[in-house]
Amino acid sequence: MSVHHGPANRGRRVLRTAAPLFVREPYGPPAGGAIVLHDVFGVTGYAEAVCRLLARQGRLAVSPYLYYESGGPAFEADELTVARAHMDSLTAQDVAADVSAALNYLAGRTVGPVLVIGFSMGGYLATWTAAHHAVQAAIAVSPSGPWAGMPPPEVLVADRRSPWLGVVGESDLLVDADLLGMATSTPGPPAALERISGAGHGFYRAGRPRYDAEAEEESWRRICRFLQKNTLP
Template sequence: MSAHAHGPANRGRRVLDAAAPLFVCEPGGRPVGGALVLHDVFGVTEHAEEACRALARRGRLAVSPYLYHEHGGPAFAAEELAAARTQMEELTPTDLAADVGAALGYLESRRTGPVLVVGFSMGGHLATWAAAHHVVEAAVAVSPSAGPWPGVPSVEALVAGRRSPWLGVVGGADGRVDADRLRAAAGRPGPPAAVEVVDGAGHGFYRKDALQRDGGLWPLIRDFMAGHRPPG
């Protein structure tokens, strides 16, 4: 497994004005699939990088776009929340669509096979947006809080209009995410969708689990995908 940064991931079919550079983790052998990790408000921190490494250890070619790349792709510490929120608020729907689309295009160009999208907090909103606009193996939104981007529909509206299987993972003590509203949206006709609640967990519980622990987030994701994998 190796990790490196990759330059703008333009697809070749069209020019993307703001395609974000990628943090890339290669699996040890031939990929069994791809993975797109969408970071939370703090940027591509060690947590996002370790999520990519954990997915690479499971055989996936994993990438995480530096969504703050126009400002040098910074990552912020927990005590820099105000500065991180400023960066988040400066993102535009056009640039976000280009960055997410280009990352998926890079994985497509590498012929990885099915792509799993995983997003945390604001990245959970973006993962849900991806599920509504792209056909992927599954989109997983962990603590999916609404981003402040005019023109991007709410998480619930995106779940209701999904094109891909969607899993929401919500902390039971998270006052920022309404699990009942997500369940109602997941019940709308469409590809499989579900909401899992982690008892007693607050909004940022995922920062203690970058998908590496067998008793953490990964079993929920694995079981959801296994339950909805097409036969054959």
């Protein structure tokens, strides 16, 4: 594993760099880039595993350490209250700058089209990315948010500049799937919402209470189908 700093300063802080990145290189020349946006627990082993998976598929994969200023890259399942406090300490300006910096880093590596995938709070950020940047596609798994000063996810979906896929458990009480589903019918790049039967919020988190292995496997199948049909070059 190698860790690199992003290439740009946060827009409103001249002396502080953007979030450093967890980076996984592909075995050969990159066939694209990927940004993995972590959930409330930070850059956990799961976020790193998703980066490794995408690197095996030929992408240069990065995951920004969004908590780098407030303490620690990741938290355990029994530290949810602490993790939420760190999530709440992030500002709209900072998370926007960190996502933009990760995109700039990949652009500087000339990797080609960039996929963005996020989980829970990272799913919201992936949706924000789809509305503000022309990326290959944005995938939002269990998207929850927003932060103060940022619009609700259904508004971002309606304003998308990139293909967008939401993946939501049918029992997820933290996501308004009906509003997201309606937003996908608005004009723009392809958009879809996939509901995973029986799954709750955070169903993808191995080793955590709501983990559902079958739901996680099914979600990846649907993600792959969407990417095969609905990505920008």
